[in-house]
Amino acid sequence: MNNKLQHKKKIKIIENILDSLYPNPISSLYYTNEYTLLIAILLSTRSREKKVNEITKYLFQIIKTPKDTISLSIQEIKNFIKDLGLHNKKSKNIYELSLRLMNKYNNMIPHNILELKSLPGIGHKAASVFLSHVSNYPTVFPVDTHIHRMMFHWKLSNGKNIQETEKDAKRIFKKKNWKKLHLQMIFYAKEYYPLKKGNSKKDVIFQELLKNNLLNDGSLEVK
Helix, strand or coil: CCHHHHHHHHHHHHHHHHHHHCCCCCCCCCCCCHHHHHHHHHHCCCCCHHHHHHHHHHHCCCCCCHHHHHCCCHHHHHHHHCCCCCHHHHHHHHHHHHHHHHHHHCCCCCCCHHHHHCCCCCCHHHHHHHHHHHCCCCCCCCCCHHHHHHHHHCCCCCCCCHHHHHHHHHHHCCHHHHHHHHHHHHHHHHHHCCCCCCCCCCCHHHHHHHHCCCCCHHHHHCC
16 A cells, blocks of 8 residues: 555544544633633643633633623633643733733634734734634634644654644645644543543553554655
8 A cells, every 4th residue: 555545544533533533612711702712722721721720610601701801800811710730910901901802802802823922922822813713714723732732643744843733734634624633632631631641551542543544654745
């Protein structure tokens, strides 16, 4: 089997297993509108989603719009999120982001990745995750540490850095599947190959690829 056919078989196996395990993946991040989605994504940086959801289920009863947020002080915001990592920086970013949305964007969230990345506290990953949530056919494939690990483990990327892994993911998978795959791969990594406890014997995709002799590095070269 040549590299191209081998690569296609490999992708089909991965997508079929992910579809069987997570046929209709839905984000578990709690939010009520686009503004609170952006705030939730900002808060989830270096924080566990479960803890973020515990805080935002109360916080988003108080702040639903940028105007709600700037009626608070940075210290008051900090008091709400004090149990999260980087809470000092996050509280300042939330306030300044909200002020920017009011003054520059008429309280609307821009759907342009460059404009999103210009907002305080919103980097490339956060902007990509937001766009993935709000677009039916996004032009982004957000890559976090979980997707980065699985792409390397399944020999789909060389694992040098998240930026390169994102490029590989966009090249390998069909655009129409990016939104679904982003969630599927995160759910799969947490369940079948968790950080620090990863066991290849429990990684059913890895085992299927191994059985079919599809873990050679040659597939990385296929365009």
